[in-house]
Amino acid sequence: GAVVSQHPSRVICKSGTSVKIECRSLDFQATTMFWYRQFPKKSLMLMATSNEGSKATYEQGVEKDKFLINHASLTLSTLTVTSAHPEDSSFYICSASPGPKNEQFFGPGTRLTVL
Amino acid sequence: GNSVTQMEGPVTLSEEAFLTINCTYTATGYPSLFWYVQYPGEGLQLLLKATKADDKGSNKGFEATYRKETTSFHLEKGSVQVSDSAVYFCALRDSNYQLIWGAGTKLIIKP
Secondary structure, three states: OOOOOEEEOOOEOOOOOEEEEEEEEEEOOOOOOEEEEEEOOOEEEEEEEOOOOOOEEEOOOOOOOOOEEEEEEOOOEEEEHHHHHHOOEEEEEEEEEOOOOOOEEEEEEEEEEEE | OOEEOOOOEEEEEEOHHHEEEEEEEEOOOOOEEEEEEOOOOOOOEEEEOOOOOOOOOEEEOOEEOOOOOOOOOOOEEEEEEEHHEEEEEEEEEOOOOEEEEEOOOOEEEOO
């Protein structure tokens, strides 16, 4: 089956620093990747959709300068949380898809804690 | 707007018990409906889906029927196992192919 990895699985950082999270599709080419944020006991919130080689499309209310998304290849997308603050602490999940209308395959998530 | 509501957890059952996790939705048009499962330490996996009214999705002993009249897609399993312990998410896919998620229901099966 399709496998998506995320790295790191857990990260703790100081307020004001930047953190990069990687999302890789291991056995298929992901034309489209999605980034979600999950709050405790809440549903997944779509942050942005990225298509390989083009700029990400951000959902309303998501700061594009704060959450930088790069999808430079068909197997890798990165999410950089810039100048992280405690309110950015959350569980970040990526998914990858061969195309925007195809099934999404999910990574295991990254737990970010900002002190 | 589109939304998904599912029962709050955790749901705790004994092995071999019957399982129902309720899911209702609000949507315009005719969305596709999904159940995803997240086992501890793993990513979300598609469990089953249904794309039109009266369709029944099934997988690994789990079933859910797309009920348009009650806007529901309840997940059922006749006899649960300890290995079914996980978090279950109900979701719909809207006309823009975006997934709209329920809050998730944690299922705990005791031996």
